[in-house]
Amino acid sequence: MKFKRSERLVDMTYYLVKNPFQLISLSYFAEIYNAAKSSISEDLVIIKATFEERGIGTLQTVPGAAGGVRFITRLQESEARELIEDLCEQFGAATRLLPGGYLYMTDLLGDPKTLNKMGKLLANAFHQKDIDVIMTVATKGISIAHAVANHLNVPVVVVRRDSKVTEGSTVSINYVSGSSKRIQTMVLSKRSLKENANVLIVDDFMKAGGTVNGMKSLLEEFSANVAGIGVLVESEETKDRLVDDYVSLVKLTEVNEREKTIKVSLGNYFETKQEFL
């Protein structure tokens, strides 16, 4: 069966976007569509130009016999700024303030559109790193981790607070939570990480950084490497931050329980090295 260019463009766009970071050979497309490789190349030029023009991402071409093309989510700087400002507005609503100065964000972590924003932003921040797996901690980090994983096309592993029979044998560590100074436990299934894996740590909230630091210690137990740290919200009120090399989207700058107000601002996203479209 022969496909017209218009049909190929639709199907290729879908396939590329649904398989980010995956190297796809031109022969693969040529065979599916029963088309010459030169036609496929022309299609890819159109797709790449449109993706870049519209701020969707880009196509990377790898030359040679083992080469091909891969789709990478990328942002324009203006779009990144817009997305983070949207997030700041969503997080800054006074109704989010909970007793104890905590922030209610469960609804945002369940909303697919908001998650996709976070996923795109963090994927743009780490797309140049060599990442084998994303690690997060149950429960609230899981949805963000998957949102990022959808763009980087890598698996997610979930650290738990307790050991469950369905995890098989596990490795556990104790760590000191940064803000409350309490001893806590973290558990990870032994099968979930390979040695020397490059791991992107993702979490929803970072205060002193005790939890993230705990995950770093856990990675040492697995002889794995930290490829990066991305958090959704960081709290500014902390003097002794245990973690310094991280990317945050939103910063919680002030919590006033008496007045029931919160203030949020841009995280350190634009202070970190970013490559935009």
Add this chain to the structure above:
Amino acid sequence: MKFKRSERLVDMTYYLVKNPFQLISLSYFAEIYNAAKSSISEDLVIIKATFEERGIGTLQTVPGAAGGVRFITRLQESEARELIEDLCEQFGAATRLLPGGYLYMTDLLGDPKTLNKMGKLLANAFHQKDIDVIMTVATKGISIAHAVANHLNVPVVVVRRDSKVTEGSTVSINYVSGSSKRIQTMVLSKRSLKENANVLIVDDFMKAGGTVNGMKSLLEEFSANVAGIGVLVESEETKDRLVDDYVSLVKLTEVNEREKTIKVSLGNYFETKQEFL
């Protein structure tokens, strides 16, 4: 700025696929691309035909002034069968057997490709239902719930076993787990569900159905309705199933701890009413 048809096809495909179930007016596209509505209509005919031909999904057209077009993930029956057979093969590996006859599936629930298969299959099963929100229970259900939510474009709410300060005020119920007959607790943040919401329940594993039944009781507390129940794996060894109206992808038919073997087969997916492309 003017866009060529080829560029419009690429950008529209991306936009439609990234915003499933969202009704998009033709004027929206016409304005973005500075094109006549008749050209946009022609573009949509090409996209729809390609989506259906390639088993990606379909476009639904809503006529009238408030009308427009929406993308819906749909499967061809042959693809659904292939995906479920893939899942059976992945779940049926003897190395998955854990002490106590439990099944290790944490890796599959972290893998974006496998999750996307599950998400597509369950989205196809429930795309005709009126669904406002997907409900699941921490921890393992979360990733599947989001995989389905990505196709149905609805938020996810997560039921927990314990109440956390970051959830705000909560509603909790006690229920009896079907297989172990123990009393357990389930907690859901009060803000997470609106009255009369139509809820799709999604979980990773169902034995007697106690957990799913617990979620149903919790929905009653919120005066919400069960729109459907989808589980990844059901265990066959159960006589007194507490839940009957559900869709499962994989069935665990035999666990032999001594011989270290497990047997899996197709779930009830093809026995339930399905509309394929």
